[in-house]
Structure formats: C-alpha cells, structure tokens
Amino acid sequence: MLSEPAVSGHSGCPHGFQPAVPNRAAGGGDAAAIRIDGFGAAREVLRSGDVRQAGFNAELLERFVGRAHAPVLYQEGEPHQKQRGATARFFAPRVVATRYRELIERTSRELLDRFRADGRARLDDLSLELAVAVAADIVGLTNSSRSAMAVRLNRFFATSAGSAGWLGNVGNVVLGQIRMLGFYLADVRPAIRARRNAPREDVISHLISEGYSNREILTECVTYGAAGMATTREFIVMAALRLFEGDDLRARFLAANEQDRMSILEECLRLAPVISVLKRRTERDIAVETAAGPLVIPAQSLVEIDIDAANRDSAAAGACPHELDPDRARSAKVPASLMSFGDGPHRCPGASVALHEAAIFLDQLLRIEGIRLERQPTVTMNPISTGYELRNAVIAMD
Numbered sequence: 001m002l003s004e005p006a007v008s009g010h011s012g013c014p015h016g017f018q019p020a021v022p023n024r025a026a027g028g029g030d031a032a033a034i035r036i037d038g039f040g041a042a043r044e045v046l047r048s049g050d051v052r053q054a055g056f057n058a059e060l061l062e063r064f065v066g067r068a069h070a071p072v073l074y075q076e077g078e079p080h081q082k083q084r085g086a087t088a089r090f091f092a093p094r095v096v097a098t099r100y101r102e103l104i105e106r107t108s109r110e111l112l113d114r115f116r117a118d119g120r121a122r123l124d125d126l127s128l129e130l131a132v133a134v135a136a137d138i139v140g141l142t143n144s145s146r147s148a149m150a151v152r153l154n155r156f157f158a159t160s161a162g163s164a165g166w167l168g169n170v171g172n173v174v175l176g177q178i179r180m181l182g183f184y185l186a187d188v189r190p191a192i193r194a195r196r197n198a199p200r201e202d203v204i205s206h207l208i209s210e211g212y213s214n215r216e217i218l219t220e221c222v223t224y225g226a227a228g229m230a231t232t233r234e235f236i237v238m239a240a241l242r243l244f245e246g247d248d249l250r251a252r253f254l255a256a257n258e259q260d261r262m263s264i265l266e267e268c269l270r271l272a273p274v275i276s277v278l279k280r281r282t283e284r285d286i287a288v289e290t291a292a293g294p295l296v297i298p299a300q301s302l303v304e305i306d307i308d309a310a311n312r313d314s315a316a317a318g319a320c321p322h323e324l325d326p327d328r329a330r331s332a333k334v335p336a337s338l339m340s341f342g343d344g345p346h347r348c349p350g351a352s353v354a355l356h357e358a359a360i361f362l363d364q365l366l367r368i369e370g371i372r373l374e375r376q377p378t379v380t381m382n383p384i385s386t387g388y389e390l391r392n393a394v395i396a397m398d
C-alpha cells in the first residue's frame with residue numbers, strides 16, 4: 001500500500017515517487033475555489049493578513065457559534081494572536097524536551113509492553129492512544145481513563161467523517177451529538193471541575209481563566225482532539241509503514257541521532273502530508289506570485305492550498321522533489337516537512353510534539369525483536385480534514 005518501488009519518469013532523478021496514500025488532489029475539491037499549488041504562493045496566502053480560515057467546516061461553525069471564544073483554529077487577527085501567545089508556553093521546546101519527552105517515553109513503553117504480552121496489535125490503536133495521552137496532557141484532559149477516552153474520540157471522529165447520503169448524514173449528526181455529549185460528560189466536565197478548584201499548567205486552566213464557558217471549552221477540546229490526536233495518529237502509522245518497507249531507511253533510522261531521525265520523519269511527512277488541503281477565504285483582493293506569473297485573487301474567494309503539490313514544488317523542495325531523500329538540499333528558510341504543518345499565523349504549534357512522539361515511539365517499536373507488519377492498513381480519506389486515514393494496520397512478533 002505505502003510501498004512505492006522506484007518508478008521511472010522524473011528526468012534526472014534516480015527514482016520516481018508516487019503519492020504514498022491517495023491524496024486529496026486526486027479527488028474532488030470545490031469547483032469554485034482558486035487552487036494554489038506552488039510553495040511560494042501558498043506561503044503568501046497563508047501569511048496574508050487578508051484571509052480567514054475556511055477549512056475544517058469553519059464557515060459552518062461560525063454560523064452556529066460565532067467568533068468570540070471560538071477555538072484557536074477558527075480565530076483570526078488580534079484575538080488569535082493573543083490566544084497563540086498565551087498558549088505558546090505549553091509548546092515551548094524546553095517543555096517538549098522534558099515534560100512531554102518523559103511522557104512519550106513512558107507511554108510508548110507501556111503500549112509496547114502490552115503489545116509484547118499479546119504478540120499482536122493494531123498499530124493505529126497504539127498510535128491513537130499515544131497521541132491521546134500526549135495531547136490530553138497539553139489540553140488538561142487528565143481526569144478520566146486514557147484508553148476509554150481514545151475509544152470515545154475515535155467513535156466521535158468516525159461519525160464526523162462519515163458520508164452516507166443525506167439520511168446517513170442526519171444520522172451522523174445525531175450520533176455525533178450523542179458522542180460529543182459522551183466525551184463532554186466523561187472527559188471534559190471532570191477536567192473542568194478539577195481545574196476550577198485547582199488550576200494547572202494546561203490549556204483548559206488557561207481557558208477557564210479567560211472566562212470561556214464549558215461549551216466553549218468543549219469545542220476547543222474537540223479541536224485539539226482533531227488537530228493534535230487524529231493527525232499524529234495517522235502520521236505515526238504512515239511513517240511506520242515507510243520504515244517497515246525500506247530496509248535501508250529503517251537501518252538508518254535506528255542508527256541515527258535524534259536530529260537525523262527527525263529529518264527522516266519530516267521527509268516522510270513531506271511526501272504524505274496528513275492534511276493535504278488548507279482553505280482560506282480572502283477578505284480583500286490579494287496578489288501572489290505563481291509559476292505562471294502574478295495572480296490577483298479577488299476578495300471573497302475561496303482558496304484551496306494543495307499541500308501535496310506545494311510540498312513537491314522543486315523551487316522549495318529542491319531537485320527530484322518526488323524522491324524520499326532525508327538529506328535533500330533545500331532552501332534554509334523552508335522547514336524539512338515543507339507545508340505539512342501549515343504556515344503563517346495558524347502554523348501548527350504541536351509540530352515538534354508530534355515529531356517527538358513519532359521518533360520515540362517508532363524507535364522503541366522497531367527495536368522489538370521479530371517485529372513485523374502483518375497486515376497493511378485500509379486507506380480512506382477524511383473529507384473534513386482532507387487527510388488520509390490508515391486503519392487496521394496489524395503488527396505482530398515472530
């Protein structure tokens with residue numbers, strides 16, 4: 001599934017490279033949207049002060065809950081800046097290198113001890129539980145059972161992404177509401193109660209201090225669930241598959257220092273970004289430079305930024321952009337995973353956390369004697385996150 005043996009075709013490059021998983025570019029999109037596929041133009045749009053979030057059902061959400069106290073992903077301008085500034089301390093490199101590293105190492109050991117005892121596991125279950133443990137600690141969802149919360153969130157996101165015609169959608173909305181209520185009662189409300197009595201160093205305590213209502217805190221928790229847990233879960237499975245398949249890559253990963261391990265992981269993510277399209281609505285005309293020349297995007301346009309394509313733009317990625325090459329020479333101003341964590345004011349605050357999770361967990365996993373991938377996952381696309389979902393990837397031990 002994720003194996004891309006060398007395919008020919010890209011002149012001068014030793015191997016060609018096809019998308020690791022079906023990408024959003026392969027199917028659909030809004031016909032009325034203006035599509036941006038170059039890295040430079042994508043960056044200009046995402047950094048512009050004249051655009052607002054239009055992805056992740058933002059425009060639908062705004063109609064129902066408005067913008068005051070909206071989750072950070074949906075805020076813009078000064079309130080957004082303030083919110084990012086106030087929560088930046090939860091993502092500071094020192095905190096990642098100490099508090100989260102310790103948590104990631106411990107949780108990975110627990111999960112893999114369980115796998116050793118059972119001899120078989122679903123990789124996507126393990127990666128979800130790890131991602132939930134870490135994001136829950138950042139958010140402050142620590143007053144309920146971690147595994148039970150992972151199951152609840154998994155069910156909730158499965159209903160949100162479902163599409164089975166209008167009747168199916170009505171059913172999904174109702175089921176989604178019930179599951180959201182379950183998440184609220186079992187996980188979010190106890191966490192809020194505990195923090196009203198004794199604030200801690202986490203997002204929920206911060207939101208309480210800012211006067212957010214319980215409903216607003218719930219919405220932010222769901223956003224972190226999708227932004228931090230669901231994405232990292234897929235990233236870890238995707239990178240694991242890549243490392244299971246490539247003997248040389250796996251050997252290099254296991255021998256590497258941390259920085260090199262991160263470069264390998266970021267390069268895997270560049271070629272298979274978990275979120276493949278970002279959307280924005282322009283508030284004024286904005287001018288961007290594209291490969292075909294200057295382009296003026298009129299006010300009120302919906303802009304779809306094709307992350308898959310931007311990540312393979314040789315102007316930013318360097319030569320042979322379809323090749324997996326952790327040593328690639330690219331511009332110093334471009335991150336190794338290019339646009340995979342976004343850009344501009346909404347750039348993912350959890351990027352370093354996610355990379356540490358993958359690096360530590362996969363290092364422990366691949367060192368298990370006799371470890372093998374028993375079943376390739378089923379791949380589907382999530383229409384809301386515009387990302388791939390890898391399910392039922394089974395690992396076993398000889």
Ligand code: HEM
Pocket residue numbers: 053055072073074084134135138224227228229231232235273274275278279339340341342343345346347348349350351353354
């Ligand atoms: C591989 C894993 C991850 C990927 C691929 C990813 C990707 C992204 C992207 C592309 C955005 C920008 C969305 C946009 O501009 O419209 C974003 C935003 C965000 N991410 Fe991540 N993310 C990951 C992990 C995490 C983690 C671990 C956390 C926290 C625990 C997190 C929290 C957030 C939040 C709160 C935002 C909204 C930021 C804002 O709007 O200012 N993400 N993420």
